[in-house]
Amino acid sequence: MTIDHARSAIAVKGLRKSYGDHVVLDGLDLNVPQGTVYSLLGANGAGKTTTVKILSTLINADAGEARVAGHDLTREPDAVRAAIGVTGQFSAVDNLLTGEENLRMMADLNHLGRAEGRRRTTQLLEQFDLVAAAGKPASSYSGGMRRRLDLAMTLVGSPRVIFLDEPTTGLDPRSRRSMWQIVRELVISGVTIFLTTQYLEEADELADKIGVLDHGRLVAEGTADELKRRIPGGHVRLRFADTHGLDAATRLLGEVSHDNDALALRVPSDGSLRSLKHLIDSLDERAIEVDELSVHTPDLDDVFLALTGNPKDSGTQTTTNENSQNGKVTIR
Template sequence: MATAPPETAISVTGLRKSFGEHVVLDGLDLTVPAGTVYSLLGANGAGKSTTVRILSTLAASDGGSARVRGHDLASEPDAVRAAIGVTGQFSAVDSLLTGEENLLLMADLHHWPRRDGRRRVAELLRRFDLVDAARRPASTYSGGMRRRLDLAMTLVGDPQVIFLDEPTTGLDPRSRRAMWRIVRELVSTGVTVFLTTQYLEEADELADRIGVLHHGRLVAEGTAEELKRLVPGGHVLLRFADPTSLEDAERALDTSSRENGTLALRVPSDGGLRSLRAVLSRLDDRSIEVEELSVRTPDLDDVFLALTGQPGAEKVST
């Protein structure tokens, strides 16, 4: 048990951290296999950033242990730093330098030979769509461009494990999609990505495994599919024009429940055509007019609310 299995990129055991009285991490355990994307999902203050700060050697833990690529964080921080790349929540670029100079600075700090460094920087500028802005100071960049430059700087050193702390927070939808594409490309090259996010969609899109963090503990862990299965949240939402139709429909569909304060009815359903047709034919038989119909399959939002809605939820194993 002295070392983590070699194919493990990150292993965390019983990690604890408090700031004064405030407990931020309360015995966190997780394992990330090499070459996969792990997403830590949680609301603000759940302990996501603290986890990244500890795993990237920026902060010390109060208890527990963690290894990154087999190197113990406490005893071999230098070896950890040599293996990782970090793109934090707050941009870590030099605003006074141009995008290209920022990247060249990284190349110099990684001791790339001059020519190799320049070639690599040119390639990253192309890949991150920053060629036109390369000679402009980073202070003139938009939020999305800064974030791309930030990640490009992280990649100059060819890290094997990449930490992305809320990589798309505050970005517009287009920039967010661009970021997702970049992360997917990264993973295809075999690196391990540890990503924190408060967007369920993001975890769903990118992660192989998702850990739901709540009050410093993992309350659930699994693939997006496994997590969705935990929550029977699928339903059909029917909206009616008047209270009479609503009451008629409620009588016709015995498993339904009202949406508080609206003229809408929630009917459990797996979202399949057969169950949908059954609902509609019952309403048809009684000539009840439906103004609007929508089908909702359970998403991670439901999982998240179901798991973190009640404080002190037990960890669900899948």
């Protein structure tokens, strides 16, 4: 793997870690460009948290090379720590302190002056919508508020790289989406996010690139769409108003699956815009009228289960119909 270190926020080559005979990481290679979100997916025990602990200098690797924010992990650990922030699976909030006191404590730990510490605290309370709760003990905060405060504490030192280890575990859907918006705003400002999650929707929403980790090895990597196209099962469903259209499309398209009762055909597709355009153009050239066209693509659940040895039978449907809730693209 060739890495442009000038543009890489995180560059990893051949990372290995074992505990006795148990191999946790087995030659991991990663390259995360600056100002992007990289999401590492994997089942429990796949090595996600171990990767974060190594890259954030909490534990040492057995072998391999890594640079974070331009600094060598082994030779410059202090410089790495100064450039990163870490929000782990479990909140680092002190329940006995108020939200404001938690942030001021972090300002002191980051050696900010009193005036600068107060300015940064005020800024973060406003950014994370915690002004009204600033003087309340953190023990009274909801799960979503605690998570926002936890991330705000991570940002006190203005890190260039942030490690988010399953940051929305246990949050309700509204709080989770609020965290997603915060992450997007951080990336727009130039921060690099390294995200581990078991919520595949979260990776699909946020990640510029996704890596799938299985038994310590990176078994796949790419954008969400690239990974989905690797999994078979994508198809276009064509429904016709009468048997005339159904028969004409069958003669044109050749090997397709039939649903005669519903006057429908199922045409294999990789889900790409090019293949969909080719299909529509072919039907249009023969003046074959389609009553309804639906694009069905595998989702990240299918990708994850297929690549980690647990294939799933059916895919998810993707849609542009605003009134639909099942994810099916429908063109009428």
